[in-house]
Amino acid sequence: MSVLTVQNSTPLCLLQDAGRFGVRHLGVTQGGALDWVSMSWANKLLNNPLDAAVIEVTLGGLTLVAEDDCCLALAGADLGAMLDERSIAPWRSFFISKGQQLRFTQPVSGARAYLAAPGGFDALGVLGSCATVGREGLGGLDGIGKALREGDRLRYSGMSFELHALPDQRVPDLADSRPLEVVLGAQIGQFSGVSLFDAFNSDWTLDSRADRMGMRLLGPELVYQGKPMISEGIPLGAIQVPPDGQPIVLLNDRQTIGGYPRLGALTPLSLARLAQKLPGSVVRMRAVVQEVAHREQVHCLEQLRRTF
Amino acid sequence: MNLRIEVVAIDCLMVRLFDTIDEANMPWMLAASLRLREGFGAHLIDLVPSYTTLMVHYDLMALAPQQAREVIVRALQGLSPDAARGGRxxxxxxxxxxxxxxxxxxxxxxxxxxxxxxxxxxxxxxxxxxxxxxxxxxxxxxxxxxxxxxxxxxxxxxxxxxxxxxxxxxxxxxxxxxxxxxxxxxxxxxxxxxxxxxxxxxxxxxxxxxxxxxxxxxxxxxxxxxxxxxxxxx
Missing domain, CATH: 2.40.100.10 (Cyclophilin-like)
Structure with missing residues (x-):
């Protein structure tokens, strides 16, 4: 058993995994790492299961001290990580010695970094997952939905002394400006023609009103002309349009059902890219056929499993 | 009942059974829930019921969209409300x-x-x-x-x-x-x-x-x- 002690943290430093499944009919949200691709790579670099428990650090502010010599892995955003006085770039595993301090200073590129430990961090699974959801009081180190706090001790049981780095061609480009891909939903035909044109031909700016439940996009007003909806299940990445016409992309901690009309839902790969964008970033959207998106996702998952 | 299957996401389909909220929907909704859970078995990730709909979230590594549709159609064939199996x-x-x-x-x-x-x-x-x-x-x-x-x-x-x-x-x-x-x-x-x-x-x-x-x-x-x-x- 090895330990990392938390010296400094923020409400945005959270224990996460792939999320909570099989309980959404009870009103329990999915939760889990927003950038699942980076979480998977962080784990893969240590030969962990892809969904082993990791730390999601949003924007920085986390400082850890090692109580043992070990090997950790970092993927996702470059949040200016420093191992004592040496900077640590993401997409690789690295050694940390007893007494050394690892701290995340500020965003250099991207928004969310994922830190993995050999075998995954130990945590009490609640309803099948350690994903931290404050609102529901579920997950995290103690199982009651708390973010990491000063004095917390992060334990892990695995061992790894083999360093890996992700080959350059596999490293996701966090500044990727390709349009986000949307699988169109059933209400798409009930938005005005102009709104449909605007949705897929305008720049959308990420609002500062963004959290793990959803990200609001600012741009032209989208007009829904259909009947009011009865609440129904909300998939990950659903783009709902409330009466003010400004779409909201619903993320891992979204409510399970809701009654706003939707353009469709972002693909998982687009969600991972969106999770790395800061407020003020500009994005575009484009439609993708469900079958095409499905093939791309299967290909990506197979590639993830095969690497190393 | 007017059953429709709609795309909602890369790995989710919406099964729409009714258009209005009605207490009389519930025996149908419960029967359909059971059938879908059986039909998808281990490939079901989540089934989210609401007033008039059941959202099926399935494992996309196991099923392509068309296959998932077929599972739904098969599962709901000859659906009848199960009045005996009421809730608690x-x-x-x-x-x-x-x-x-x-x-x-x-x-x-x-x-x-x-x-x-x-x-x-x-x-x-x-x-x-x-x-x-x-x-x-x-x-x-x-x-x-x-x-x-x-x-x-x-x-x-x-x-x-x-x-x-x-x-x-x-x-x-x-x-x-x-x-x-x-x-x-x-x-x-x-x-x-x-x-x-x-x-x-x-x-x-x-x-x-x-x-x-x-x-x-x-x-x-x-x-x-x-x-x-x-x-x-x-």
Whole structure:
């Protein structure tokens, strides 16, 4: 058993995994790492299961001290990580010695970094997952939905002394400006023609009103002309349009059902890219056929499993 | 019933059975839920029921979209409502009091009924659980009598105590956990609504029926209720 002690943290430093499944009919949200691709790579670099428990650090502010010599892995955003006085770039595993301090200073590129430990961090699974959801009081180190706090001790049981780095061609480009891909939903035909044109031909700016439940996009007003909806299940990445016409992309901690009309839902790969964008970033959207998106996702998952 | 299957995401399909909220939908919804769970088996990730729809989230590594559609069509062939397999029946004890149910006044004014009569009308009816959502174990129930229907309060409260029982439009619900909320609150139940120690975690499930039983302060306390006034929380 090895330990990392938390010296400094923020409400945005959270224990996460792939999320909570099989309980959404009870009103329990999915939760889990927003950038699942980076979480998977962080784990893969240590030969962990892809969904082993990791730390999601949003924007920085986390400082850890090692109580043992070990090997950790970092993927996702470059949040200016420093191992004592040496900077640590993401997409690789690295050694940390007893007494050394690892701290995340500020965003250099991207928004969310994922830190993995050999075998995954130990945590009490609640309803099948350690994903931290404050609102529901579920997950995290103690199982009651708390973010990491000063004095917390992060334990892990695995061992790894083999360093890996992700080959350059596999490293996701966090500044990727390709349009986000949307699988169109059933209400798409009930938005005005102009709104449909605007949705897929305008720049959308990420609002500062963004959290793990959803990200609001600012741009032209989208007009829904259909009947009011009865609440129904909300998939990950659903783009709902409330009466003010400004779409909201619903993320891992979204409510399970809701009654706003939707353009469709972002693909998982687009969600991972969106999770790395800061407020003020500009994005575009484009439609993708469900079958095409499905093939791309299967290909990506197979590639993830095969690497190393 | 007019069954449709709609795309909602890369790995989710919406099974739409009805177009209006109706207590008579529930036997059909329950039967369809069971069939879909059996049909998808281990390839089902989540099945999210709501008033008129069932959202199927399946494992995309196991099923392509067209295959998932075929599973749904096969599973729902010859669907018939299963009246025998009704949900469970619950009785939720509620302490109706202004200190924990400040909108008793408003509901009384809106309806022209006395507070005692409002309490009586709310508690004498049997409600159906239509869906769980908003928060773990939060059951949307209905329908309350037309005369008690009321829109959500204008400014939602930042903190609504766990156990608070409220009305929004013609629906009623109890908050399992302390959370923000905009429902008209008329009382509080000491019942545990969502708890890891409960088999299945949530006391209520879609298709269950619920009655509210009026209890007094002493009984509320005896059952483990917390009588902190609602407005003291904010």
């Amino acid at each position: 029946q619950h009785v939720l004890p509620v302490w109706y009091d202004l200190s924990v149910g400040p909108e008793l006044t408003l509901l009384s004014q809106r309806s022209g009924l006395s507070m005692v009569e409002v309490i009586k009308r709310h508690s004498q009816r049997e409600y159906q659980v239509f869906a769980l959502g908003f928060a773990p174990g939060f059951a949307f129930m209905g329908l309350v009598e037309e005369v008690l229907a009321a829109p959500r309060i204008k400014t939602p409260r930042k903190r609504v105590a766990a156990g608070s029982v409220g009305i929004a439009e013609r629906q009623t619900a109890a908050y399992p956990l302390e959370s923000p909320g905009g429902w008209n609150i008329l009382g509080r139940t000491p019942a545990r609504l969502f708890d890891r120690e409960i088999e299945g975690y949530s006391l209520m499930a879609p298709g269950d029926t619920v009655r509210f039983a009026v209890i007094d302060h002493a009984e509320f306390i005896r059952l483990g209720g917390d009588d902190t006034p609602l407005e003291a929380l904010t």
